[in-house]
Amino acid sequence: MAKPLTDSERRKQISVRGIAGLGDVAEVRRSFNRHLHFTLVKDRNVATPRDYFFALAHTVRDHLVGRWIRTQQHYYERDPKRIYYLSLEFYMGRTLQNTMVNLGLQNACDEAIYQLGLDLEELEEIEEDAGLGNGGLGRLAACFLDSMATLGLAAYGYGIRYEFGIFNQKIVNGWQVEEADDWLRYGNPWEKARPEYMLPVHFYGRVEHTPEGVRWLDTQVVLAMPYDTPVPGYRNNTVNTMRLWSAKAPNDFKLHDFNVGGYIEAVLDRNLAENISRVLYPNDNFFEGKELRLKQEYFVVAATLQDIIRRFKSSKFGCRDPVRTCFETFPDKVAIQLNDTHPALAIPELMRILVDVEKVDWDKAWEITKKTCAYTNHTVLPEALERWPVSMFENLLPRHLEIIYAINQRHLDHVAALFPGDVDRLRRMSVIEEGDCKRINMAHLCVIGSHVVNGVARIHSEIVKQSVFKDFYELEPEKFQNKTNGITPRRWLLLCNPGLADTIVEKIGEGFLTDLSQLKKLLPLVDDEALIRDVAKVKQENKLKFSAFLEKEYKVKINPSSMFDVHVKRIHEYKRQLLNCLHIITLYNRIKKDPAKAFVPRTIMIGGKAAPGYHMAKMIIKLVTSIGNVVNHDPVVGDRLKVIFLENYRVSLAEKVIPAADLSQQISTAGTEASGTGNMKFMLNGALTIGTMDGANVEMAEEAGTENLFIFGMRVEDVEALDQKGYNAREYYERLPELRQALDQISSGFFSPKDPHCFRDVVNMLLNHDRFKVFADYEAYVACQAQVDQLYRAVIHAGICAASHTSTEEPQGVDQEGHQEHRMFGQVLQRPDHHGVRPGHLGGGALRPADPTPQPPQGLGPPATTCLLQGCFWRALRIAVVA
Numbered sequence: 054m055a056k057p058l059t060d061s062e063r064r065k066q067i068s069v070r071g072i073a074g075l076g077d078v079a080e081v082r083r084s085f086n087r088h089l090h091f092t093l094v095k096d097r098n099v100a101t102p103r104d105y106f107f108a109l110a111h112t113v114r115d116h117l118v119g120r121w122i123r124t125q126q127h128y129y130e131r132d133p134k135r136i137y138y139l140s141l142e143f144y145m146g147r148t149l150q151n152t153m154v155n156l157g158l159q160n161a162c163d164e165a166i167y168q169l170g171l172d173l174e175e176l177e178e179i180e181e182d183a184g185l186g187n188g189g190l191g192r193l194a195a196c197f198l199d200s201m202a203t204l205g206l207a208a209y210g211y212g213i214r215y216e217f218g219i220f221n222q223k224i225v226n227g228w229q230v231e232e233a234d235d236w237l238r239y240g241n242p243w244e245k246a247r248p249e250y251m252l253p254v255h256f257y258g259r260v261e262h263t264p265e266g267v268r269w270l271d272t273q274v275v276l277a278m279p280y281d282t283p284v285p286g287y288r289n290n291t292v293n294t295m296r297l298w299s300a301k302a303p304n305d306f307k308l309h310d311f312n313v314g315g316y317i318e319a320v321l322d323r324n325l326a327e328n329i330s331r332v333l334y335p336n337d338n339f340f341e342g343k344e345l346r347l348k349q350e351y352f353v354v355a356a357t358l359q360d361i362i363r364r365f366k367s368s369k370f371g372c373r374d375p376v377r378t379c380f381e382t383f384p385d386k387v388a389i390q391l392n393d394t395h396p397a398l399a400i401p402e403l404m405r406i407l408v409d410v411e412k413v414d415w416d417k418a419w420e421i422t423k424k425t426c427a428y429t430n431h432t433v434l435p436e437a438l439e440r441w442p443v444s445m446f447e448n449l450l451p452r453h454l455e456i457i458y459a460i461n462q463r464h465l466d467h468v469a470a471l472f473p474g475d476v477d478r479l480r481r482m483s484v485i486e487e488g489d490c491k492r493i494n495m496a497h498l499c500v501i502g503s504h505v506v507n508g509v510a511r512i513h514s515e516i517v518k519q520s521v522f523k524d525f526y527e528l529e530p531e532k533f534q535n536k537t538n539g540i541t542p543r544r545w546l547l548l549c550n551p552g553l554a555d556t557i558v559e560k561i562g563e564g565f566l567t568d569l570s571q572l573k574k575l576l577p578l579v580d581d582e583a584l585i586r587d588v589a590k591v592k593q594e595n596k597l598k599f600s601a602f603l604e605k606e607y608k609v610k611i612n613p614s615s616m617f618d619v620h621v622k623r624i625h626e627y628k629r630q631l632l633n634c635l636h637i638i639t640l641y642n643r644i645k646k647d648p649a650k651a652f653v654p655r656t657i658m659i660g661g662k663a664a665p666g667y668h669m670a671k672m673i674i675k676l677v678t679s680i681g682n683v684v685n686h687d688p689v690v691g692d693r694l695k696v697i698f699l700e701n702y703r704v705s706l707a708e709k710v711i712p713a714a715d716l717s718q719q720i721s722t723a724g725t726e727a728s729g730t731g732n733m734k735f736m737l738n739g740a741l742t743i744g745t746m747d748g749a750n751v752e753m754a755e756e757a758g759t760e761n762l763f764i765f766g767m768r769v770e771d772v773e774a775l776d777q778k779g780y781n782a783r784e785y786y787e788r789l790p791e792l793r794q795a796l797d798q799i800s801s802g803f804f805s806p807k808d809p810h811c812f813r814d815v816v817n818m819l820l821n822h823d824r825f826k827v828f829a830d831y832e833a834y835v836a837c838q839a840q841v842d843q844l845y846r847a848v849i850h851a852g853i854c855a856a857s858h859t860s861t862e863e864p865q866g867v868d869q870e871g872h873q874e875h876r877m878f879g880q881v882l883q884r885p886d887h888h889g890v891r892p893g894h895l896g897g898g899a900l901r902p903a904d905p906t907p908q909p910p911q912g913l914g915p916p917a918t919t920c921l922l923q924g925c926f927w928r929a930l931r932i933a934v935v936a
Contacts, residue, residue: 081158081165084112103239105171106149106179109162110242113152117283121292128207129367134385136201136208137361139399140194140392141353142333143212143295144186144219146544146704148243148282150177151199154548155285181236182703184218185297187337187662188623189538189730190431192704193509194392196730199541202286202293203567211357213349214244214280214297217332222662222701227678231335231665244297247279251301254355256348260452267409269452275326276301277356287543287567298356300329336664337623338437344445351450354398358406361387380413384424391503393431394439394495400426400502401456409452419460428499428506429536431727433513433521434627443491457493461485464501468528482524500525500532507536510728510749512769537749538728542566545734549708552591553739560584592713592739599713603697609685612692615654616845619710619740620718621702624663624670627725631819632827633659633718634676636835638795640694641684652693653842658710660699672815674698679804679811707731712738716841719744720834722825724769726750741844743837745830765837766830775829782820785828792831796820 088111089095095104128135153159166173186192194210201208220231258272277298284293302323329352334341365386366375389399400422407418432438446454461484472478484501486492500506500522508514514535518526526533547554547566557565560581561574578584593613600613620633637657644652659677663670681696699706717735719726719742726748736742736753743763744750754762767775786793800816802809819827 077158077161078164078168081112081161082168084115085109085165085169088112102175103179106176107240107242109166109176110149110180113149113156113158113162114242114283116156116158117152117285117292120285120290121283121294123290124292125294132386133207135361135364135387136206137357137387137389138194138197138201138208138210138392139354139357139389139396140191140210140212141350141395142186142191142392143183143194143198143210143297144188144191144704145183145195145282145295146708147177147180147182149180150548151544152243152283152285154543155199155203155287157288181239182218182705183236183241184234184703185212185215185333187219187333187335189728190337190393193538193730196539196541196544198284198293198295199286199543200539202284202291203289203541203543205286205289205291206293208293210284210293210295211353211360212295212297213330213333213353214299215330215333216299219333219662219703220335220665224674224678224698224700227675227682229663229671229674233332244280244282247281247296250279250360252277252279252356252359253303254352256351256449258451260455266412267452267455269405269409273326274303275329275352276303277352279356279360296357296360298330298353300327300331300352302326335662336666338432338434338625338627339664339667340437340439341666342439342441342445344449347441347445347449350395351398351402351453354396354402357396358399358402361389362406380407380411380417380421383421387425389426391426391428391499393429394499397428397439397495397499397502398450398453400498401453401460404456404460405452408456415459419463422502423504426499426503428503430496430499430506430508430513430517430521433516433727434725439495440486440492441495443485443493446493454493457484457498460498460501471528478524482528496521497525504532505534506532507534508727509536509538510752511535511537512724512746512751513727513748516724516769537752538730538733540730540733540737542569542737544708545711546737550591550595550712550738552594553588553712556584556587556591559587588739592715595712595738596715599709602709607697607700609695609697611656611695611697612654615656615692615695616715616841617713618655618657618716618718619714619735620720621658621660621699621707621710622729622731624661624673625667626669626673626818626823627721627825628661629720629722629825629827629830630659630661630673630677631815632720632830632834633657634673634680635792635795635827635831636838637680637684637694637696638798639791639835641680641687641690642791642794642798644690644693645687648689653845654693656695656697658697658699660702660706660710662702669814669818672812676799676804676812676815683804707734711735711740714738714740715845716740717742717744719747719750720766720830721745721747722830723747723767723772725825741841743834743841763837763841765833767826772826775826780823780826780829782823782826782828785831786820789828789832791835792828 085108089097089100089104089108092111093100093104093107100108150159153162163173166176186194194212198208198210216235216237218234218236221234223230223232253274254277255269255272255274259270261268261270278301279296279298282295282297284295286292302325328345329348334343334346334349365383366377389403391397391399403422403425404418407413407421408415413421443454446457465479465483468479468482469475480487482497484494484497486494506517506522506525508517514533518530518533522533543566554566557572557575560578561571565571565574575584596613596617599617600611603609603611620630622628624630640652640655644650663674677696677698681698684690684694684696699710711731711734714735717732717740719729719732721729723745724747729748729750732742732744732749732753736757741763742750742753743765745766746754746764746768750762750764754764786796796816796819798804799812802811805811
């Protein structure tokens with residue numbers, strides 16, 4: 054029998070939603086022990102912490118299974134329109150805690166594990182991140198799956214089950230070193246292999262035109278094995294499916310070699326087929342035209358479309374017999390969302406199936422395809438746009454090349470009829486780019502073959518219409534729309550910052566977790582001293598916790614009362630980590646120049662991965678670590694400035710650093726960041742934003758008020774004007790003494806004494822060919838950072854907790870007929886204090902699986918746009934002015 058809890062221990066288990074029911078706790082404990090014994094074949098004498106994690110994961114998974122099956126039965130019975138989100142990336146992170154939160158099991162599991170003498174947080178840390186994405190695009194896909202399940206939409210995520218995800222980053226002597234991410238080494242407790250749904254995917258071969266139709270012959274076949282992962286909605290008994298495909302060689306792969314004595318070689322060559330799903334390409338916003346990548350893109354599309362059509366033809370759960378044979382209603386039952394151009398081959402592949410296999414007339418097939426597909430554009434950077442060589446297509450996918458040529462010809466005929474004699478327009482709008490190497494422009498194919506094209510922030514959508522797809526917008530303006538990106542508040546508030554979530558729930562209830570417009574209930578509380586104090590206490594607890602994490606993992610000791618200034622995202626020139634570096638050096642020089650002066654203490658954290666082949670990005674990492682080496686060991690500077698590079702930034706690390714941040718850096722050159730979602734995560738967790746008017750920052754500033762963000766630098770029109778005038782970095786270098794001093798220190802080897810010319814390429818780029826105009830925004834950025842210091846100092850001196858405001862805005866929809874959800878912007882600035890109490894976890898009792906029929910989301914009224922707790926911010930400003 055479990056030992057009774059003391060009052061102190063019992064309080065640990067209590068959150069604002071009450072303690073877990075005793076029955077739930079006993080059930081979790083029994084299930085845990087059963088899985089330890091029967092699934093893992095261990096007892097407590099020999100079990101390892103990893104065994105305990107797997108036992109808990111299987112216990113939690115048991116609560117998913119009934120709901121998962123009933124959800125799919127419900128969809129088959131109701132036959133709703135289904136959403137298929139096609140993405141080459143799903144950056145899921147960890148699953149255990151998210152599942153416990155969404156099922157309401159966290160308190161029961163916490164108590165049960167505690168009674169077993171284990172620690173839940175320690176077990177959660179054992180889980181590997183499912184790092185099947187590079188950055189924002191993959192994480193957006195993961196947030197969408199959570200959101201659509203929470204809304205009760207019949208949605209499916211389709212992608213690739215990469216054996217190796219985004220590489221693990223190690224920092225060795227200041228340089229990034231990549232290590233393979235063997236995330237499946239110990240198995241994945243959340244996935245279920247479905248070999249009964251294995252499907253063939255064809256490559257190479259030849260095309261034969263016959264009176265009966267077109268045939269694709271003599272192909273090489275690779276099998277696609279599906280692995281299903283449950284995606285639970287938040288407290289609504291809905292469990293959707295993410296289906297990831299793994300490549301398998303058929304048993305007769307290279308069988309002709311067996312008959313000539315090449316048996317061993319033929320078996321070994323199976324790896325060539327299975328390499329398709331071996332590894333995620335680690336490039337973000339950069340196109341690498343490798344045949345293996347094209348194989349991956351077709352592999353996921355071909356397998357997925359076969360699956361979609363099978364499901365469309367069936368009408369009963371578990372039925373494989375085709376019931377529907379007419380494709381007239383296909384767009385009424387199927388919506389395919391293309392997450393960037395990576396799954397663009399869905400368009401010619403659907404045409405191939407309809408025309409060649411199902412014998413649908415071309416014009417009808419094209420109408421069905423356009424009505425079914427929709428395309429999300431994620432970038433305006435030219436180097437990121439996919440442009441495949443025609444010769445590669447001709448070899449790998451000969452039938453698809455024919456279909457693309459036919460699509461393009463009809464498209465150009467239509468354009469020529471509307472704009473007679475405009476040959477240049479035809480060239481600009483063609484899917485086929487002429488030149489020494491003919492290429493297929495996949496973005497043009499997506500625009501032509503979709504009924505809707507969206508950008509991911511308002512400013513980005515305008516750039517798409519006015520620049521990237523200007524000619525297409527003039528042709529079909531009704532096709533283009535905006536859907537600003539969003540984040541799921543379950544993972545990015547409730548899971549990663551339970552203390553703040555508890556504080557809000559205590560004041561206004563839980564409804565805001567699925568209906569963010571309910572946050573306006575906080576408006577009457579803008580001057581509530583208790584709320585402000587509680588929010589400040591939560592932030593300081595998060596900072597203390599993260600400080601302890603840094604000390605343990607990075608062996609770095611920092612001042613938890615310093616401003617946590619955080620810049621975490623992929624390392625790329627357009628994201629301008631170099632601008633941050635120049636500011637760090639400027640702060641360092643000011644401290645050295647006047648050590649007696651009072652400076653606001655800062656701990657500056659920069660993190661992110663560089664693509665392995667991106668030389669400049671790797672140099673930026675080396676520069677950050679080199680600056681940190683000098684700054685952190687200078688006794689004159691002391692605790693007033695610390696620079697830390699956060700190694701191996703990933704979803705699970707983001708969940709730790711974001712709740713602890715005071716300042717969020719979003720400083721890309723205006724017009725380059727499509728949206729950004731890290732900006733939203735930081736604001737939601739109480740960080741102020743310093744940023745340019747780029748991506749979603751623009752709408753965030755409108756929602757919260759530009760006076761409540763630290764906005765600086767050029768706008769899009771300023772960047773365009775500077776381009777026309779000609780950007781001359783040396784003008785800024787000569788005019789700004791502090792900039793000149795910082796660059797000279799980098800150039801002279803001040804930060805790299807053992808290799809004085811280490812950063813020659815960085816300096817050369819900044820002075821002579823900087824596309825992203827770092828120097829042009831330096832002066833405004835440094836001045837804006839001074840305003841940050843002023844406000845932080847004022848709040849500390851006044852001894853108050855200040856500046857919290859949160860807003861919600863109409864979020865991104867998934868389908869134009871569907872519900873909408875996502876997105877909460879919030880920010881809080883507060884005085885640091887020193888309380889180390891562990892926050893309670895929002896949990897509650899386990900949901901009973903008695904009736905897991907999916908329920909419609911409750912309380913999802915029309916989205917509201919509101920600015921909350923703004924009065925506190927104005928109090929902070931008044932104090933700053935007086936100071």
